[in-house]
Amino acid sequence: MINKFDPASADALSTADRALLARRRATLGDIYPLFYERPVHVVRGSGVRLLDADGVEYLDAYNNVPAVGHANPRVAEAVHRQLTRMNTHTRYLQDGVVDYAERFLATYPAPLDHVIFTNSGSEANDLALTIAAWRTGRRGVIVTRMAYHGTTALLAGVSPENGPSMPLAPYVRVVDAPDTHLHGEHAAEVFADGVSAAIADLQASEFGVSAMLIDTILSTDGIYPGERGLLAEAFRRVQAAGGLVIADEVQPGMGRLGEHMWGFQRHTDAVDMVTSGKPLAGGMPIGSLVLSSDLSDGYARDHRYFNTFGGNPASIAAATAVLDEIEDRGLVAGSLEVGTLLREGIRAASAGSALVGDVRGSGLFVGVEMLGADGQTPRDTARLMVNGLRDRHVLISAVGLTGQVLKVRPPLVFTAEDTAEFLSVYGDVLADVEKEGAGS
Numbered sequence: 001m002i003n004k005f006d007p008a009s010a011d012a013l014s015t016a017d018r019a020l021l022a023r024r025r026a027t028l029g030d031i032y033p034l035f036y037e038r039p040v041h042v043v044r045g046s047g048v049r050l051l052d053a054d055g056v057e058y059l060d061a062y063n064n065v066p067a068v069g070h071a072n073p074r075v076a077e078a079v080h081r082q083l084t085r086m087n088t089h090t091r092y093l094q095d096g097v098v099d100y101a102e103r104f105l106a107t108y109p110a111p112l113d114h115v116i117f118t119n120s121g122s123e124a125n126d127l128a129l130t131i132a133a134w135r136t137g138r139r140g141v142i143v144t145r146m147a148y149h150g151t152t153a154l155l156a157g158v159s160p161e162n163g164p165s166m167p168l169a170p171y172v173r174v175v176d177a178p179d180t181h182l183h184g185e186h187a188a189e190v191f192a193d194g195v196s197a198a199i200a201d202l203q204a205s206e207f208g209v210s211a212m213l214i215d216t217i218l219s220t221d222g223i224y225p226g227e228r229g230l231l232a233e234a235f236r237r238v239q240a241a242g243g244l245v246i247a248d249e250v251q252p253g254m255g256r257l258g259e260h261m262w263g264f265q266r267h268t269d270a271v272d273m274v275t276s277g278k279p280l281a282g283g284m285p286i287g288s289l290v291l292s293s294d295l296s297d298g299y300a301r302d303h304r305y306f307n308t309f310g311g312n313p314a315s316i317a318a319a320t321a322v323l324d325e326i327e328d329r330g331l332v333a334g335s336l337e338v339g340t341l342l343r344e345g346i347r348a349a350s351a352g353s354a355l356v357g358d359v360r361g362s363g364l365f366v367g368v369e370m371l372g373a374d375g376q377t378p379r380d381t382a383r384l385m386v387n388g389l390r391d392r393h394v395l396i397s398a399v400g401l402t403g404q405v406l407k408v409r410p411p412l413v414f415t416a417e418d419t420a421e422f423l424s425v426y427g428d429v430l431a432d433v434e435k436e437g438a439g440s
């Protein structure tokens, strides 16, 4: 993780922030790192803006939890209304969860017609892997080289992004993401061949092939939207080997890629399970596992799933309001339109820069591949960009094998004006980083 505060540099913070940091460390410890070399102390938000404790406004070009904007009034009102009626679990007949399930499932292609609600993307992925192991009778899981899929012990075992201190499970095989920057038009083929090798390796082991679990925008791997269909052949090979394909839509889902509601739809409809979480409910906890009734009903014959808070009425009210906002404000089409402006704008602002190797994206999910220069690695220049933008009150982050790819993923309510503001600051920071490199 390159976008990380080092508590040893607390001296650079204001007196008030230093005091809060000390109390935070005394209670929460250092287990959740903060973003940025100088953390941002947020107190309020509205739309794509966040305000810090000194009243300074930040342009949020990073967060997908507030997909329909920070402090969205429709979401807040829906949650408030529900909390003043009742909030309990899913073991009673309730209208809200069924109404929402019907609308939510209508955004998926056949035969994905059942949903199980959880509290987080992690819980959804954990259950998906459990169901895949049950259906196939096998354990082997294929993931990409820098994948992150969640927090449970099962998911830590399939999340190489955590690094060597959290070892992978023995039944996991890691494949390189389809690196469209490196392999160009051959990326799909190179990826599918990597997946075939992983399949062969698992089949030769005691584990066999149970599932491929994949983030369909490959966010932590470095953001590779690629051409439509990029992932299709690899998925086909997993399924031909009897494995299930689980599309992890925590990052790209809910219309972010601008063409469809779900990222996998850019490549193929032929996936077996789909998980999501983060962008579904404006920050209220919810996760989803969508699968066919055949799979769900088969599993339910001799298993049960009870999750106290999963699909609770307040989270469902928030999720319903988010779906209303997405539909009423045309945010999927908006993501395509504004995302194209953003991507093309970054490309234009980076043209001629020796520091930018590639600008790629789909909808409001853009990756900027930074290059090294003058003794600085690509990771160094990415870090300078992330913190330079933060110092000018624009929030992004960085991902990729070495943390070399800028991750620009604003709320879906980002406008053309926000894009113009972003591009102006981006151009200034890029020029500064170029100068800094030349001076080193």
Ligand SMILES: Cc1ncc(COP(=O)(O)O)c(C=O)c1O
Binding pocket: 119, 120, 121, 122, 123, 125, 148, 149, 150, 151, 215, 248, 250, 251, 277, 278, 287
């Ligand atoms: C691709 C992906 N999958 C799963 C998760 C886990 O989701 P959650 O934090 O809601 O458990 C994340 C979280 O960042 C993620 O990015």
